[in-house]
Amino acid sequence: MNRETKASKVEELNETFSKAKFAVVADYRGLKVTELEKLRAGLREQNAQIRIAKNTLLRIAVKGTDYEGLTDDFVGTTAIAFSFEEPVGPAKALAEFGKEFEALQIRSAGLDGKVLSADDVKALSKLPSKDQLLGQLCGVLAALPTKLVRTLNAAPSNLVYALQAIKDQKEN
Secondary structure, three states, X not given: OOHHHHHHHHHHHHHXXXXXXXXXXXXXXXXXXXXXXXXXXXXXXXOEEEEEOOHHHHHHHOOOOXXXXXXXXXXXXXXXXXXXXXXXXXXXXXXXXXXXXOOOEEEXXXXXOEEEEHHHHHHHXXXXXXXXXXHHXXXXXXHHHHHHHHHHHHHHHHHHHHHHHHHHHHHO
């Protein structure tokens, strides 16, 4: 790689680090190309991507971003997964892929300027996604007025049942 290519690669990586909301550093040693493509596809479904670059380029590219704390983990074969939206979906995709292919080892992650451990990423992957949480919130919000209407409707209904019982009793 010549100097100009390296400079453009560093600039591109720096821009990606700057835009990302969540970044995961992983070791991909031992994965086949087809397995990496499967991981890429899984991350793409979560609006995320994975990039592989030389550690020296990553160390330079991460400067001036929220992910400078990840520099110590840029050793060996390094892949970086970036998410530009929510962190839970990509964390789930990486954790599921890691269960199927043990060659992928999560080293650390960065979220909102904080460094997370591999265990933190696994814990994050167990949380419900943003869409699931919004669905649960909508269900709770819809249940409140429904309960109120049923409660308000119960009093007149009980009165009608009581009057019907009195009528039936007087007829007998």
